[in-house]
Amino acid sequence: MKETLSHKPSAPMVNGFDSARLCSLPERERRMIERRQMLLGPSYRLFYENPVHVTTAKGVWLYGPDGEAYLDAYNNVPSVGHCHPHVVEAISYQASQLNTHTRYLNEQILSYSERLLATFPAELDRVMYTCTGSEAVDLALRLARHYTGGTGIIITENAYHGVTASAAEISPLLGNSVPLGQHVLTVPAPDTYRANGRDVGAALADDVAKAIGHMRRRGITPAAFIADSIFSSDGVFADPPGFLKPVVDVLKKAGVLYIADEVQPGFGRLGTNMWGFARHEIVPDIVVVGKPMGNGMPIAAAIVKPDIQECFGRDIRYFNTFGASNVSLAAASAVLDVIENENLMQNARKAGDYLCAGMRSLKEAFASIGDVRGSGLFLGLEFLRNQDSREPDSALALKVVSKLRDRRVLISASGLNGNVLKIRPPLPFSRENADMLLNALQDALVETEREGWNSGR
Template identity: 90%
Template sequence: MKENASSKPSAPMVNGFDPARLASLPERERKMIERRQMLLGPSYRLFYENPVHVTKAKGVWLYGPNGEAYLDAYNNVPSVGHCHPHIVEAISYQASQLNTHTRYLNEQILSYSERLLATFPGELDRVMYTCTGSEAVDLALRLARHYTSGTGIIITENAYHGVTASAAEISPLLGDSVPLGQHVLTVPAPDTYRANGRDVGAALAQDLDKAIGHMRRRGITPAAFIADSIFSSDGVFADPPGFLKPVVDVLKKAGVLYIADEVQPGFGRIGTNMWGFARHEVVPDIVVTGKPMGNGMPIAAAIMKSDIQECFGRDIRYFNTFGANNVSLAAASAVLDVIENENLLENARKTGEYLHAGMRSLKETHASIGDVRGSGLFLGMEFVRNQDSREPDSALALNVVSELRDRRVLISASGRDGNVLKIRPPLPFSRENADTLLNALQDVLVKVGHKRLEREF
């Protein structure tokens, strides 16, 4: 048993509230946080220096207890917008009819599975359901290890894949207090900003080849490489399209499976395709989805090639009591309705291009912005101390996040150094919403730039 465990500081979180600032908050919020600490303990974290108190939401807006509106440029879970009326109606109706598990015959799961699988390449023709993305990752690891008879898993250096025991041990983002698995190896992320002209796809493929060889020299049979298809926690790396092709070639040659984690980039967010991996014109062996699938309802899935599922299914029974329950399936089906009927994939592309152009324009006038990157409505803005050295400026990024929050615009930060703004709003985000974000960014960058000059002189 660890001594004095309760007195040790908890692991830091990018853009996390520091409980030491509790006394500086308004009385209502301070008392709420004190109750949280007593009831939920230190593992539960809040965003922002000044935590946001919300009571309702609609579309791309969150609302505080006094009706104050916050522009949500961060939450990918309500993928088609907070409290979308079509989703609400589908959930309400289904709850009044039936909500049970998958061990009874029911048409609903079959119809939805056909719709979902139709969005994937033909080789990916089986689906297994869970409640959360973490569970889907856990299941994908089981599938890969059973199919390959291997145990080794390769990930990127700042990956995040979930909170179950097996997902946490492949999630270095969680910090040093959550050790990686003994059969887990990391490789550098495909950082185009610091590649110095090097082909990031070829570099990642070479690093994977070395990792596979290292595992085998240690007597470990590699099972899979798992990657978030936009490398969001590594700092948002989407370009150039196709850079995963040499990576998949290396994996196929070695008999190692490729698991595409689509929890964040999936369901049309990248604008050009329904799924992040498709932008690279590759086909994974297994895909995992999660949060946006039911617009916040607990439903997630692993989608795979049939031979992988057949191998697993012959030997192992699978059941998840609430995975693909009827109410969550109704929400998931309604999400597909909204994406199709409201043309949200095209909106993600057009609004994303507009927002991306606006962010690049800001880069031309603010030397602290080192890079702007991403695809669709998943964008990153990297802050550096010096554009020549490209030294990360984590403090500035978090300052910008905090200043935007004070202007009631919500985003967060990402990357190994926490110096990359992570922008991924609900898919109905409009040009008008993008202008609100860009104008707030401009105001904040001017303000923090003046503060920096004052400190230097």
């Protein structure tokens, strides 16, 4: 467990473009970046040593201004693929009919809500809509604090949950310049690779119990533990299924709520279940989902147990002007159509298993790869400087990300040390796409060895 003041110091964004390299870029892109800096300011960051310029997209592909194709193995928001024709048609038609807020009676929000809630356990039977995942997290925190009367929030030590004020203060990934809230405590992520045989579920439950006790000794009433169900920014930790059960037991005994952040692992991405928490056979008190819900359209939600929502609703009026607008609902409904009709959850499992097996074969050939892990189409590959000490190799991870970009395969990195490749492509990603990624990854690793990156490992 770590207190608020002990989280990691501020650092540049993982896989972020360094503006000091501006002069090395082609004139067209250099001038665009100069305009970005003047118009948008320094908070807006670009990916990659050599930023990617895109103009169109389709399926798992992004296309540049000269027709060059990039394989997208990173963007989870267009969950059913970029510009999916069924989603595009649904958005276009609805925009021609009606697009307004939820204070008028309309069948659309009712039918979609019934359909969405049918994918959740029966205990979760209320939905509250927002425009973004950050807003949904913000709402979930309000619900938890109102229901419990507490203020304390427990998170993992490299978590990311959003960019609103409330979500940012529980997102240590953002760095020291975005301080954690005064009533926020962090616990280590469930890292099976470095557990030395210890049960990660028992360890996490013990750390959460200590955090609850620590809060109470300081006069803070704990309200909730919130976790991304794949621990994506912590380094992608999925296994063993069920390791979250002991945590839920601790929380229930303490009267603390469990918030499952499904913005990244949800909507069938993990291949085994519609929702990441279901792999652990648990039922959270609140679930938050984000823009993958509408393939990038501004729609998100908090799904809530009824007693929590009733307690909040009796005392507090909630309204989000265009959360669940008609056009966004049309997109969200079309996304469910595509997931079901194109068997995308099954595809995530099959394509993900194939990709994972391929990366494990590469692990046997390259000493720099320490671990391959994940579920479905959410995978992590960890780079090390030394297999015995398991010292992270952040520089190599970023170099491989850059070399893949040069081969027009787009991924990024995550983890407390930025040494884990984070692979989460759109759900239609195929075995053929996986082969392209694996071939590019192998070529990139061979090239890094040739350049001497692996010497001494």
